[in-house]
Amino acid sequence: MCLPKYASALVENAQRQLWGSWIRQSKDILVQAYSFTSKPIAKALLEAHKRGVRTEIILDKSQRTEKYSEADFTAHMGIPTYIDSAHGIAHNKVMIIDQGTVITGSFNFTKAAEERNAENVLIIKSRELAKEYSENWERHRAHFEKYMGR
Numbered sequence: 001m002c003l004p005k006y007a008s009a010l011v012e013n014a015q016r017q018l019w020g021s022w023i024r025q026s027k028d029i030l031v032q033a034y035s036f037t038s039k040p041i042a043k044a045l046l047e048a049h050k051r052g053v054r055t056e057i058i059l060d061k062s063q064r065t066e067k068y069s070e071a072d073f074t075a076h077m078g079i080p081t082y083i084d085s086a087h088g089i090a091h092n093k094v095m096i097i098d099q100g101t102v103i104t105g106s107f108n109f110t111k112a113a114e115e116r117n118a119e120n121v122l123i124i125k126s127r128e129l130a131k132e133y134s135e136n137w138e139r140h141r142a143h144f145e146k147y148m149g150r
Helices: 014-024 039-050 071-076 111-115 127-141
Strands: 006-010 028-033 054-060 081-084 093-097 101-105 121-125
Touching (some): 039 054, 039 071, 054 071, 071 081, 101 127
Parallel strands (some): 028 054, 054 081
Antiparallel strands (some): 028 093, 093 101, 101 121
16 A cells, blocks of 8 residues: 655654644544653543544553553543453554544653653644544444543
């Protein structure tokens, strides 16, 4: 499969760009994440949710007990937050925005990914690819557990 033209491949300042224009200008955001400790991304998702944007998050089961997980924040703020415990590890790092943009790569949505790790992020503008990722997201949602927070 050939990748479509992409918006950008980011290495530095990914969080600022991720929670910048894409999240703030969107109408629909689906998230799948293994680790989610980024306060800026969590706050941007909350801003979007408060604007009426469909915002839903599926996280790995480790986020139920992770000391600094933003899962508690998002769940308590009313953002539908789910745990995918059907797999050994739900090692996803994906955002699907407005059914037309896919953000993926090695980049976990964490402070460490932004400040200390060697990471990559690929932002792909493709309705066809976003549809495939959305369908995959829905398949995982079919076996989620709703997370209410601690």
